Amino acid sequence: MEIDQCLLESLPLGQRQRLVKRMRCDQIKAYYEREKAFQKQEGFVKKLKHGKNHKVHFNLADMIQDAIIHHNDKEVLRLLKDGADPHTTLSSGGSLLHLCARYDNAFTTEILIEQGVNVNHQDEDFWTPMHIACACDHPDIVLLLLLAGANVLLQDVNENIPLDYAVEGTESSCILLTYLDENGVDLTSLRQIKLQRPMSMLNDIKQLLSSGGNVNEKNDDGVTLLHMACASGYKDVASLILDHGADLNVVDNQYWTPLHLAAKYGQTNLVKLLLMYQANPNLLNCNEEKPSDIAASEFIKEILLKAETVWEEKMKEPLSVPSSSQEEPYEEIIHDLPALSNKLSPLVLPIAKQDSLLEKDTMFKDAAIGLSKQQSQDNTPENITANVPAKLEQVKLMPPAPNDDLATLSELNDGSLLYEIQKRFGNNQIYTYIGDILLLVNPFKELPIYSNMVMQLYLSNTGRLCSSLPPHIFSCAERAYHMLFQEQKPQCFILSGERGSGKSEASKQIVRHLTCRSSCSRCLFDCKIKNVSTIIEAFGHAKTTLNDLSSCFIKYFELQFCEKKKSLTGARIYTYMLEKTRLVSQPLSQSNFLIFYLLMDGLTAEEKYGLRLNNLSAHSFPSRCCC
Numbered sequence: 001m002e003i004d005q006c007l008l009e010s011l012p013l014g015q016r017q018r019l020v021k022r023m024r025c026d027q028i029k030a031y032y033e034r035e036k037a038f039q040k041q042e043g044f045v046k047k048l049k050h051g052k053n054h055k056v057h058f059n060l061a062d063m064i065q066d067a068i069i070h071h072n073d074k075e076v077l078r079l080l081k082d083g084a085d086p087h088t089t090l091s092s093g094g095s096l097l098h099l100c101a102r103y104d105n106a107f108t109t110e111i112l113i114e115q116g117v118n119v120n121h122q123d124e125d126f127w128t129p130m131h132i133a134c135a136c137d138h139p140d141i142v143l144l145l146l147l148a149g150a151n152v153l154l155q156d157v158n159e160n161i162p163l164d165y166a167v168e169g170t171e172s173s174c175i176l177l178t179y180l181d182e183n184g185v186d187l188t189s190l191r192q193i194k195l196q197r198p199m200s201m202l203n204d205i206k207q208l209l210s211s212g213g214n215v216n217e218k219n220d221d222g223v224t225l226l227h228m229a230c231a232s233g234y235k236d237v238a239s240l241i242l243d244h245g246a247d248l249n250v251v252d253n254q255y256w257t258p259l260h261l262a263a264k265y266g267q268t269n270l271v272k273l274l275l276m277y278q279a280n281p282n283l284l285n286c287n288e289e290k291p292s293d294i295a296a297s298e299f300i301k302e303i304l305l306k307a308e309t310v311w312e313e314k315m316k317e318p319l320s321v322p323s324s325s326q327e328e329p330y331e332e333i334i335h336d337l338p339a340l341s342n343k344l345s346p347l348v349l350p351i352a353k354q355d356s357l358l359e360k361d362t363m364f365k366d367a368a369i370g371l372s373k374q375q376s377q378d379n380t381p382e383n384i385t386a387n388v389p390a391k392l393e394q395v396k397l398m399p400p401a402p403n404d405d406l407a408t409l410s411e412l413n414d415g416s417l418l419y420e421i422q423k424r425f426g427n428n429q430i431y432t433y434i435g436d437i438l439l440l441v442n443p444f445k446e447l448p449i450y451s452n453m454v455m456q457l458y459l460s461n462t463g464r465l466c467s468s469l470p471p472h473i474f475s476c477a478e479r480a481y482h483m484l485f486q487e488q489k490p491q492c493f494i495l496s497g498e499r500g501s502g503k504s505e506a507s508k509q510i511v512r513h514l515t516c517r518s519s520c521s522r523c524l525f526d527c528k529i530k531n532v533s534t535i536i537e538a539f540g541h542a543k544t545t546l547n548d549l550s551s552c553f554i555k556y557f558e559l560q561f562c563e564k565k566k567s568l569t570g571a572r573i574y575t576y577m578l579e580k581t582r583l584v585s586q587p588l589s590q591s592n593f594l595i596f597y598l599l600m601d602g603l604t605a606e607e608k609y610g611l612r613l614n615n616l617s618a619h620s621f622p623s624r625c626c627c
């Protein structure tokens with residue numbers, strides 16, 4: 001039985017489980033039938049005994065990869081002993097060390113190094129394990145690889161060395177910088193290394209031209225030299241080829257133009273160059289995408305969208321002939337926009353196509369650039385913070401991982417659940433799905449995962465969980481928002497947990513996301529919600545042994561939405577079950593409702609006198625204040 005994945009995801013959990021179980025039974029049945037037929041064909045006439053001694057065997061290479069991903073150290077050792085090859089190659093051309101670097105598995109890294117694997121092995125995009133360890137900021141792996149003699153100057157397909165992927169200020173970046181410093185390599189010489197490839201391509205092309213070669217020659221995939229130069233960001237090379245008659249709108253076998261490639265791989269300068277040479281921004285590739293549809297950053301998209309309009313207007317003009325006069329509108333577009341290209345960090349440049357983790361990093365970085373640009377343009381009086389010099393919001397979302405949803409674990413028991421949760425917590429992955437439920441482990445420290453930029457990432461058109469983003473409270477808020485309109489029924493969040501487990505913080509983030517969702521009167525709502533929260537905190541919160549700001553009531557919060565505008569129009573808060581006993585008895589080391597202390601703090605001496613509050617020691621509760 002085949003079933004559409006989207007349909008499957010839209011079913012309620014119970015139905016989904018039943019359906020999947022049935023599909024699994026069908027698969028096993030089909031497998032059993034096939035095996036039987038196969039064995040008959042081979043001349044084995046022995047009857048199969050139902051189920052008995054009938055095992056499915058996985059090969060050692062797959063098993064060791066799985067064990068590395070799940071940090072199953074004992075299993076790794078057993079598999080190596082049983083003959084698993086430490087030099088196993090992954091489908092991306094990488095090695096088991098690449099996998100260790102990706103999943104921060106220091107134990108297996110050490111074992112593999114001891115077994116003599118090549119620490120400088122490059123995958124099909126020329127990434128070494130060190131590139132991955134740096135991109136993921138796994139300092140332990142970086143150290144182990146350095147000690148094993150890894151070459152930190154190897155370049156990947158985009159001429160990036162591992163340091164280019166280490167985010168500034170991270171432990172991995174510090175380790176590498178110290179290492180380079182100790183070995184007498186300075187950053188200037190590193191930059192020179194990066195220039196080597198475009199320089200050698202430039203020289204090759206000069207030679208080709210002098211020997212009368214054709215710059216429009218295509219390889220088997222229909223790719224030309226201009227495609228390559230544009231994807232890689234080699235501006236000098238592209239200029240030279242264009243000046244020598246390269247076909248500007250040439251398409252490869254997938255109908256990709258050089259402009260598509262420059263846009264996809266974030267090569268801002270090349271996008272500008274191609275437009276200056278009158279490239280057509282409206283051509284579609286085999287997926288019916290224009291270059292603007294696949295632009296790697298908002299900035300590039302903006303340039304391309306303007307270029308599309310200019311191009312269309314140009315096409316409407318009668319007897320339009322490509323001439324130098326058409327350069328002007330493009331020039332205007334390009335000069336209107338701030339030169340951002342030199343601010344792009346290597347992470348927004350082309351990256352290993354196989355590695356969705358790194359695609360994600362690019363996405364976050366680009367979103368940050370887009371957002372900071374947007375903020376710096378926003379000069380409304382309400383948004384005073386927007387006038388602060390544009391600074392990239394710090395974001396560190398973990399990439400999606402196989403254990404993001406504990407319901408999908410093959411082994412489900414207390415031990416395996418606790419182990420996974422603990423492991424995730426150690427990686428600052430505080431959110432985990434268990435089917436439709438979101439589990440939060442309070443980190444008691446600020447994590448850079450709640451910025452506006454992250455919120456933007458979780459906005460979705462359908463409300464479906466995005467498989468390329470890790471679990472997050474924003475994702476749940478987004479789902480509720482969509483369900484509200486789909487089901488036309490009120491939605492509710494049940495936040496449950498012990499004191500101080502993070503329920504109030506989570507509800508604040510939900511409200512933040514929903515207000516962000518409401519495009520109209522957003523500022524007004526932000527402000528109202530903040531004011532309401534202050535009042536609730538004053539009258540309903542007290543200091544307890546576990547939580548300085550513990551909510552001493554059960555809260556019912558109703559947000560009102562306008563169906564037509566799809567936006568928030570009102571908010572109502574009902575409070576039930578206020579812990580009234582707190583007014584007459586105060587547990588040891590706990591405070592009373594905060595309002596009393598705020599009152600004492602805010603009243604003038606005269607007002608206190610009027611309320612007979614001038615002698616604090618005469619009142620047993622405020623005098624026992626532990627706030």
Ligand SMILES: Nc1ncnc2c1ncn2[C@@H]1O[C@H](COP(=O)(O)OP(=O)(O)OP(=O)(O)O)[C@@H](O)[C@H]1O
Nearest residue numbers: 442444445498499500501502503504505547550551
């Ligand atoms: N997601 C989070 N990230 C960082 N710190 C958090 C997070 N959630 C909670 N905290 C920290 O834990 C403290 C307690 O959280 P919170 O008040 O939300 O708990 P609670 O479950 O509402 O507690 P209570 O039941 O006592 O009201 C917060 O003041 C904050 O310091």
